[in-house]
Amino acid sequence: MAETLGDVLVRLRRKRGWTQQQVADAYCNATGSVTKDAREVGRWERGTRIPVPFARCHLAAVFGVPVGLLDRAAAHSRSARDQAQEALPQRDSDALTLNPADMGAIHTALTGGLVRKPPRHVDPALIPYFQAQLLGHYEADMMLGPLSLLDTVEAQCRLIGNLIDQADGSTRRLLAEVGVSYATFAAWLHLDAGHPATALPWHDVAQEMAHRSHNHEAVACALVDRAMARTDQGSGAAVIDLCDAALMDDAHLSAEVLVFALQQKAHGASLIGSRKEVDELLDRASRAIGQVDAEIWGTACLRTPNYVEVQRATCYGRLGLAAEANELWEQIIPIAPSKSRRDTAVWSARQAVASAALRDPERAVDLARHAAKVALETGSARTVRELSSVATAMRPWQAERIGQDLAEVLAPIGRGAPHG
The missing domain is CATH 1.10.3450 (Hyaluronidase domain-like)
Structure with missing residues (x-):
């Protein structure tokens, strides 16, 4: 049975050997708040009060766990009515479908709308800190794929959103600039993971932060x-x-x-x-x-x-110019650095489509084999989508041995040559 958020918080606290007051102190140190005490932690653990997304973000940082763990436990804890009003979207391996009411609730949570604090001093030194963190995330994304980074990037973006509301003057605007990069990167990670519906609220956050940056x-x-x-x-x-x-x-x-x-x-x-x-x-x-x-x-x-x-x-590939596209891929892919392996997988799948159009099915399957391997390792839905196009382009050979080879290559990622 899935744990409630209270159960998770009790387990994490006991694992550290902390009292409820020590949790409250750690939370206050992380957020700059002076309003939390052991009684509030007790309410969270008993389930009489569900921490809002901002609080869950910082509790995750305090305990050193992914914020998604607390978000999922919170969703299990509350009623269906509470979920519609407060919860962040829950992510699984399938694309999500959200109605307009859900989108509004998500946007409120992402932008920190559930928490309002008076202005306080926000150190401008946080700006280069967040910038350096983001550069590291870009590098990691190229090698690991979206699923490894989503929780971290989302949590940091929510934190930046809260700091923007608390900062003043030039610091607020510079933080908003950094926030734009985080929000658009979060949207990109959702797209690459195959969750276009949950990417949209992050684009909305990016637009608001962009305008606030002036x-x-x-x-x-x-x-x-x-x-x-x-x-x-x-x-x-x-x-x-x-x-x-x-x-x-x-x-x-x-x-x-x-x-x-x-x-x-x-x-x-x-x-x-x-x-x-x-x-x-x-x-x-x-x-x-x-x-x-x-x-x-x-x-x-x-x-x-x-x-x-x-x-x-x-x-060119989108325009159906297979020869021109293939010639460019022959120049681009061989010199791509090893850290770009996920991008190279996407490009290989696109070249495979061009190869099939040029009546070279063997080359198409070889390229698809490389792309499928990386798709499995990184969880890139973008690569999987490109491989679906390979299956379509290889339809003329689906009854032949080379077509069966492609089906075997694509089977582990849930794709194969189309029927009919």
């Missing part, structure tokens, strides 16, 4: 990140409109953000079938990328070798 580049980045999600939905017009909004003041954008917006708009152009616009946008992005000297907004334009040509190959 930084037009933050707003532009949040718009382009939302356009990325719309690309996954196949909505070319939405992608183009969002990127055009980000580019409205392009003369005042840094080279990094300009490249980010141009390449994403190219994806929108590929969705509506315009190769000419794809090439024009990516050629412009290619000229601008040489002027990028740092990734302030974490756009991956420097972390990903051949960044613009990766986008071009992807767009």
Whole structure:
């Protein structure tokens, strides 16, 4: 039987040999609060009061456990009515479906709306701390995949949201800038894990933080990140409109953000079938990328070798230009660094589709085999989705031995050659 949140808190406290007052003291040290005492901890343990998401985030930090553990226990503890009003979305291996009421409750929780505190001093030194942490998360994501990082990134983003509400002046705005990067990264992790519904509230958080930062580049980045999600939905017009909004003041954008917006708009152009616009946008992005000297907004334009040509190959594949896409992948994939293995798996799956279109099924299966191995190791739903396209492209050979080989390759990830 699943534990209630009270049961979990009692177990964690006893494991540390703490009293309820020691838990309260540790919680107050973590949050700067002076309002918690042993009586409140006792209410949490008895289940007469459920800690709100902000409190669960800090309790998880106090005990050194994933916040998801406490969130799931909280969901088990409360009534269905309480869940609709307070709970964060619970994550499992399947994509989630949320109604508008759920989305509003999630957004309230994510933005710290359930907790209001008077302003207090927030040390500006926290800003470089969070920035350094985020750079480490980017590196880890490339090697581990989304499932290993979701709880950590979400918890830190919620903490930043609370600090924004407590800070003043320039510190508040700089924290909001950092928060944009965390929120958009959280959205990306949800997308890569195959949970598009739970990515949307994080995009909303990013938009709010961007506007609170008073930084037009933050707003532009949040718009382009939302356009990325719309690309996954196949909505070319939405992608183009969002990127055009980000580019409205392009003369005042840094080279990094300009490249980010141009390449994403190219994806929108590929969705509506315009190769000419794809090439024009990516050629412009290619000229601008040489002027990028740092990734302030974490756009991956420097972390990903051949960044613009990766986008071009992807767009060409979407446009059905198999020969052109395959030629680019042949140049890109062999020189990709080992730490980019998950990205390389996605690219290999895309090249496999091109190989099948070029009537080279053996090469397609070899590429799919590599991609499937990495998909299993990292839990990347993005790679699995690309491999589904390989199965479709290989339909002409599904009755042959090579088609059976592909089915064996894809079976462990729950994909196979389509029937009919």
